Amino acid sequence: MTSAPEPAAARATLQPAGDALDVALAGDWRLAGVQPSWIDLTAGVVLPARVRVTAEAVGTWDSALLLFLAEIAAWCRARSIPYDTSALSERMRVLFEQLEAASAANPALAPHAENFLVTVGNATRHVVGTARASVSFVGEASLAFGQLLRRPRKFRWKDCLDQMQQVGAMALPIVSLISFLIGLTLAYQAAVELRQFGADIYVADLVGLSIVREMGPMMTAVILAGRTGAAFAATIGNMRANEEIDALQTLGISPVSFLALPRLVALGVMMPLLALYANAVGIIGGMIVASGILQIPPSAYWIETKSIVDLHDVTTGLIKATTFGLLIGLAGCLCGLRADRSAAGVGRAATSAVVTSVLLIIVADSLFAIIFNLLHV
Amino acid sequence: MSAAPPAVPAIEVQGLECAYEERIILKGVTFQVRRGEIFFIIGGSGCGKTTLLRNLVGLEAPVRGTVRFLGRPFTEADSAARREQLKTFGMLFQGGALWSSLTLRENVALPLEEHTALPRAEIDALASLRLAQVGLAGFEGYYPSEISGGMRKRAGLARALALDPAIVFFDEPSAGLDPVTSRNLDDLVRQVRDTFGTTIVTVSHELRSIYALADRLIMLDREAQGIIAEGKPEELAAGSPDPRVREFLTLSPVHGT
Numbered sequence: 001m002t003s004a005p006e007p008a009a010a011r012a013t014l015q016p017a018g019d020a021l022d023v024a025l026a027g028d029w030r031l032a033g034v035q036p037s038w039i040d041l042t043a044g045v046v047l048p049a050r051v052r053v054t055a056e057a058v059g060t061w062d063s064a065l066l067l068f069l070a071e072i073a074a075w076c077r078a079r080s081i082p083y084d085t086s087a088l089s090e091r092m093r094v095l096f097e098q099l100e101a102a103s104a105a106n107p108a109l110a111p112h113a114e115n116f117l118v119t120v121g122n123a124t125r126h127v128v129g130t131a132r133a134s135v136s137f138v139g140e141a142s143l144a145f146g147q148l149l150r151r152p153r154k155f156r157w158k159d160c161l162d163q164m165q166q167v168g169a170m171a172l173p174i175v176s177l178i179s180f181l182i183g184l185t186l187a188y189q190a191a192v193e194l195r196q197f198g199a200d201i202y203v204a205d206l207v208g209l210s211i212v213r214e215m216g217p218m219m220t221a222v223i224l225a226g227r228t229g230a231a232f233a234a235t236i237g238n239m240r241a242n243e244e245i246d247a248l249q250t251l252g253i254s255p256v257s258f259l260a261l262p263r264l265v266a267l268g269v270m271m272p273l274l275a276l277y278a279n280a281v282g283i284i285g286g287m288i289v290a291s292g293i294l295q296i297p298p299s300a301y302w303i304e305t306k307s308i309v310d311l312h313d314v315t316t317g318l319i320k321a322t323t324f325g326l327l328i329g330l331a332g333c334l335c336g337l338r339a340d341r342s343a344a345g346v347g348r349a350a351t352s353a354v355v356t357s358v359l360l361i362i363v364a365d366s367l368f369a370i371i372f373n374l375l376h377v
Numbered sequence: 378m379s380a381a382p383p384a385v386p387a388i389e390v391q392g393l394e395c396a397y398e399e400r401i402i403l404k405g406v407t408f409q410v411r412r413g414e415i416f417f418i419i420g421g422s423g424c425g426k427t428t429l430l431r432n433l434v435g436l437e438a439p440v441r442g443t444v445r446f447l448g449r450p451f452t453e454a455d456s457a458a459r460r461e462q463l464k465t466f467g468m469l470f471q472g473g474a475l476w477s478s479l480t481l482r483e484n485v486a487l488p489l490e491e492h493t494a495l496p497r498a499e500i501d502a503l504a505s506l507r508l509a510q511v512g513l514a515g516f517e518g519y520y521p522s523e524i525s526g527g528m529r530k531r532a533g534l535a536r537a538l539a540l541d542p543a544i545v546f547f548d549e550p551s552a553g554l555d556p557v558t559s560r561n562l563d564d565l566v567r568q569v570r571d572t573f574g575t576t577i578v579t580v581s582h583e584l585r586s587i588y589a590l591a592d593r594l595i596m597l598d599r600e601a602q603g604i605i606a607e608g609k610p611e612e613l614a615a616g617s618p619d620p621r622v623r624e625f626l627t628l629s630p631v632h633g634t
Contacts, residue, residue: 239476243474244474249435249463250434250435253488
């Protein structure tokens, strides 16, 4: 019969002794257990001149006992009653004093506590810092590109080709799927309206133009922002956390020309190719809807598409695509290079790369719309 | 210090003030490192050893003060002059900081590719030699993720030595290594100095390494925000007027191995 003894409940007994109050603690005091409430115990007690705490009958105990002692001490201090803990064991007294000292230590203003003005000031400085870093990054990337043109042998072609594969070839399945579905959706939407006027054949015009001028480059860019921009930021951010970027700098190698330039070149080359491919797949998507529900033969659809989509429609799309690609690369690399040196920092960098790229893509697209409109192309 | 050596010191630091995230960590740091010396920067955790090192090699810009390497100004130099000077340094980072997308040979070869006009074959030969010197012959084709932490540090050292630097910086070389590996690394450091006459600056709080290697050291302190002692480890341990220095240097390095 060697079952572990049941823990005895923590008890505190109040015993008036003359003008003093004796508090006898007993039982097992465990943080996980139930403790008596000092407030309940003292309800209705005549205020004593002194409080004395004893703990002779205490079995096992942990910080729960100390917290109870602190409660007693606080109660006594609030009523200016002296309290006496000399009857406690040495270990209890030492720990209790440590607890009192720790809670009494007046915590200095936490370094993260900020008022409104400080918050606004810091936010402004952050914005200015980010703007400055972006400008200098673009400058550095341009210089590095100039150097690439002057000394192409020094460029890291192997890295660049690797990136091209990652950015371009590996993205083909998802780009195919999404552009196909976009073409399909556009054609369906157009078919419903145009059929009412017997203008079925113009589905080809609508799908062709909107895919080539707008949706092809745009959707490719959004896919790449999520796929590639985030990957750039995460990879470079991780390298920063591992001091790999520092290692480059101490060797006098510019991280921009070593890491960012091959990625930017890869994106700048692959984006228009992917957009061209997305255009083709999108048009095929539209063609399938047209032949399926509008009974337009593919050859007629194709001829109609060719008659409306000009070379300069394709070119404007490709100019956009290249720009979007460079913006994604800039955002991804910059967010990575500015990432905090921690796991959370890498995650934030990836998120911010995606958000920034998508924002930049939309803003650039609007600017292009205005510019192309002014130029009548 | 009175009988100054005729040669220019390897490193001269004058009135350096360093900050970490806008908090001043070190003030008025002034010291010199002689050529061919193994020089330690020691001190308790959080006293700014690594910050000082990062300021020395230009990874952070000091708030004020100057650093000169081999007599030439570094902190005030323009970026082209700085780049030239960076070629004369090597640095071994705490975790090795090898480029994870490159094999060990490519890691060691990269500084040579960037800063020399040597043909491919010679670069590869030199890279293999460096790896063999740190005991990593046969691992040329491995990626950093495929080798152990100690091997990564040795590969990092091979890379730091790639350009035959005049000065090599070590950031906590024994951190995270077992005592035997750590001693091997110490031996390697001494060998590098003895063979090439390289000046070596090490940030460490490993007493065993300090006594085994250090010609001289400075000790930093968090409260003092600067240097509280400078000299040879044995002399400081025995005769420093500062009890903090004596305590740091006389605590037993053995933790029940």
